[in-house]
Amino acid sequence: MRAEAGRQRGQALVETLVAALVLVPLALLAILLGKFQSMQQATIAASRTLAFECTVRPGACANGVSQAALTEEVRRRHFGRIDREVLSHDTITDPAPAAERNPLWVDRRGRPLLERFADVDVALALPRFDAGRSTALGRTGSGAASLLDRLAGPARFGLSISGGLVDARVRVRVSPSEAGNEQLARLDSLPLSMQARTAVLFDAWNASGPYGSAAGRVEPRVEQGSRLDPAHQAQIAPGYQLTRWTLELMRLAGLEPSAGSFRPQHVDVDRVPDDRIAP
DSSP states (O other): OHHHHHHHHHHHHHHHHHHHHHHHHHHHHHHHHHHHHHHHHHHHHHHHHHHHHHHHOHHHHHOHHHHHHHHHHHHHHHHBOTTSOOOTTOOOOSSOOGGGBOTTOBOTTSOBSSOOGGGEEEEEEOOOOOOOHHHHHHHHOOTHHHHHHHHHSGGGGTOOSSSOEEEEEEEEEEOGGGTTOTTOOSSSOOOEEEEEEEEEEOOOOOOSBSSSSSTTBHHHHHHHHHOOOHHHHHHHGGGGHHHHHHHHHHHHTTSOTTGGGOOTTOOOTTOOOGGGSOO
8 A cells, every 4th residue: 555655646746747847838938928929019009109209290200310319219118117207308228227127028037038229120201192193183183183182182171192191110129149049949038020010191280279260270171171062052051941940930939949059061160069078
């Protein structure tokens, strides 16, 4: 009985060792995979930050010096310490101390997966956006192409079709010093290249106020997009006449006191619906 118990204990020890040889590397790889996924998410967020930053500061994206400043801000904001507050003109230089790094992005030996912040490459481009050959001809020509641009193209809203597109790309080189470990001969980090791209089409037009007839006001801009041609307007207006008469009768009968405020196709550009205002 004692010999049998000893053999069972020995068998259990061997099984435990075999299971550990299989499960421990898998656990280490699963943890490393989670760290890679976290870095990929940071890369995607960085490309989105760059693209949307250009929508509010288009001049910065077209200027080389400003692009360099944006690159440094993105490196600090998305690839540095995650609990640091967001500050303007905040940069980080190599070699960065461990206190300024993301504590999650290290391998099993504690070496940073992002070895240098300079390994984060940023590329900003402002390619030409063309909504279509016929619409482009409508901007300079006449006839059917011009009619298409006026009725259905961006020119109806006062927008340009040749600008406003920003293309932001971010590439992160992970553990470049681990070249040669692509086949995972060691349970260390892998040399990877993570990339993300975000393209945003925007109109960099800023309003100087809600009401008025000046070009910089919101009201004429909205009217320009919502206004129909006079011929179509003349056809639609009689369709509202029966509604107007009905509302007027209801007002005279005291059933609808606010019937006089009915103004079809009118947009109040400075009014926010009640359901959009927090109590």
